[in-house]
Amino acid sequence: MPGLAFFNIISGMLDPKFVRENSQLVKTLIEKRGVKLNWKDFLSLSQKRNEILKKVESLRFEQNKASKEIGWKKQEGENAASVIAEMRKVSDNLKILEEELKVLDEKVHAFLLTVPNIPHESVPEGKDEEDNEEVRRFGRPPDFSFSPKPHWDIGADLGILDFERASKIAGARFVIYYGAGALLERALINFMLDVHTREKGYREVIPPYVANEESLTGTGNLPKFEDDLFKLRGYSWYMIPTAEVPLTNLFRDEILEGEKLPARFAAYTPCFRQEAGSYGKDVRGLIRLHQFNKVELMTFSTPESSYDELEKLTADAEDILRRLDLHYRVVALCTGDLGFAGAKTYDLEIWMPHRRKFVEISSCTNCEDFQARRAGIRYRPGPMEKPEYVHTLNGSGVAAGRTVSAILENYQQEDGSVLVPEVLQPYMNGLERISVP
């Protein structure tokens, strides 16, 4: 008997019942993102699906009843041939309807997988990044008595960054770090992990750097954004684009105890992205690479406290930049700039002196129950109570490569050397300055 398991276990991203019963509201909210979808077809499909489901269920009821009767008759040694003949017809009929139902279920589910999350009411409305709202700022741009160099020139002059040889080994959009540059990147990763795990209540995780299709569907990267992922040839594995993928899937298809929430995790991983469609952008330097290092923060929360957790997560990521004494600002993404799975996102943007611009260095997002629903992550509020979906939050805490570029540019000196931020010196064997060789 063909099951409906796939519809039952992985519901859509949004609650299918809620979408069906409030389609007008959902449509309006989704359209704030500037996304248009074919709601009419969805509604008629969904309605049709329920009609067929009712028919299938009543036929199965009949079948179950008759089945018991046949068993009972056979045990008594009676002849059950007439009932069996009748049930054969029911069974044939059922097979046709079940096939129809399966097709409809797949269509409804496929539609729901393409619907993005509903933005939180506090998210500013807008078309694109121009409409994002600045929330706060820290520090101010450094004063230079000379014209500041871009970080790729600084790195090349110091002999710590090498883009040319990286492209020989791998290709464009890769980098090699040498000596103090490699040490700086490593020091940053250790510094960030130490702050988050010792002071902020996150548990360190080293996850796999590849993930399967189920995991990437759970986070919302599949099926819509396959083009940005590297797939391993001959395997159903993908290189992770962020540690958010393995971390979110830690508890896929599990029911957590309510007392264990909020559960906070921090993971350092490399991240791998195709960056398809960004050919002209950020072609130089450490800003946009196919492989980069990142410390990721992840929180599983109850629905009640998830927005408090978003503030905490953002503040924890910010604290890294504060301790490095880097000028940054916090921006609330508008409806049009919000990512697929996000209900609300704060971006942390770091000041880059050469470009005289802020550049994203962290993105802190509350996905509410969107990912949890796709990935089946629930919690039990109390003993004997019904399970509910958790809220998932993630944020970079922060991107290591971009931080290196910010340090090089903001801490550069007229003689070409770069001062090491004080908090990093213990992580770099006391090194205070990276000098021209």
Place this chain on the structure above:
RNA sequence: GGAGAGGUGGCCGAGUGGUUUAAGGCGACGGCCUCGAAAGUCGUUAUUCUGAUUUUUCAGGAUCGUGGGUUCGAAUCCCACCCUCUCCGCCA
């Protein structure tokens, strides 16, 4: 890579075609007992969908690793895949 064993509810574990409507146990929750607790005892104890009722239930469907197949009927039989464990080989 070779050989073998296995996957059943929160956990352990029985179940080789039809009163299995998944036994039994552990744990958890509640009642009784008690000054209180332990012990004892009685009861409750999965998830999910549809529809009624409406906030408390009721009726029905699905779920025994996943997906197919055989059958009037599958946890049980057949096929494919996934995962776990044991032994051997190779390897950081």
